[in-house]
Amino acid sequence: MHDPAPPDTPIRRIGSWTLIASAVAIAAVAFGYVGGWLAPQRLTPTKLVDQFQHNAGTFPGYRRNHAKGVCVAGHFESNGQAQAYSVAQVFAPGQRTPVVGRFAIPGSNPYAPDSSVPIRSMALRFALANGQQWRTGMNSMPVFPVATSQAFYAQLQAKQPDPATGKPDPAKLAAFFAAHPETAAFRAWAKTAQPSASYATTSYWSLNAFVFTDATGQRQPVRWRMVPEAADAGSDANNSGDANYLADDLIGRLARGPLRWQLQITLANPDDQTNDATKTWPQDRRTIDAGTLVLERTTPQASGPCRDINYDPLVLPAGIEASDDPLLPARSAAYADSYLRRTSEEAHLPGTAAPTSTETKR
Helix, strand or coil: CCCCCCCCCHHHHHHHHHHHHHHHHHHHHHHHHHHCCCCCCCCCHHHHHHHHHHHHCCCCCCCCCCCEEEEEEEEEEECCCCCCCCCCHHHCCCCEEEEEEEEEECCCCCCCCHHHCCCCEEEEEEECCCCCEEEEEEECCCCCCCCCHHHHHHHHHHCCECCCCCCECHHHHHHHHHHCHHHHHHHHHHHHCCCCCCHHHCCEECCCCEEEECCCCCEEEEEEEEEECCCCCCCCHHHCCCCCHHHHHHHHHHHHCCEEEEEEEEECCCCCCCCCCCCCCCCCCCEEEEEEEEEEEEEECCCCCCCCCCCCCCCCCCCEEECCCCHHHHHHHHHHHHHHHHHHHHHHCCCCCCCCCCCCCC
């Protein structure tokens, strides 16, 4: 026989509700801490994205960074050489994977002239046949200025324009760089970097490290870059005062035929750091050619297929994992915040329908 249930007394009911209330309170406190509401000094995605707006203003319906860009589409042709290191279907021999991408320049101003910054970006979404996706955002520099989201936030704060001059305060920038010697490699690159005349002749680095896993579960830290086949100087529109020469050059090139990049994957040695994007790996590390990215067409981002894609670097297929680089979760969270803001704004712009994307807002 079972023991009879204890009587349902008022004291017992109060105790039960106290336990439930305590659990809810603990969850609320934890959620508040994660959101940053109970820890004002803690960096949150909201603070980070707000700082982009403080620096350049708010342009409703646009990304908070890399706001100016164009959509591209094509496919990736795998040669099978990366399959020994990753079970991702995109690397299967002869696999042809559809790609929707985006070229852009950094900054929050979608009307900035293309020559205003020397950096270009390439973002790609690989739609694998098994329903999985691989999304990656790459930039045209070999190193990132800082290694953590907190340092990146401090950099943005130092670059906030002085209301009196409309330009960053040189003293604040100098103080930031003095406090962050890890920026030295990026600053050395930036001193000689020139705005490229074409998206098509530019190399793009992943900057962050990732981890490939093979069929046996073996893990291999990697970085990658897209290396262009086109090497000519291309258009001289950047010297003619054309603020949009990158898109114009891209349209002209694609009218003559597809553009191609080789996906080169660098394999880390066991002692190589994977958590610091300010440092490159030694040049003698083995690099494999994994296949060819073929871009065939471009469309304006306002109506193109890249418009509603959040190029979250943590959307990864089986066979590719995030490394311990702290910038990766920070990028993912900031991208999600920016995505939610701009799509909400688009839905309320006069004459603009709400986005129909089924994008996962991670």
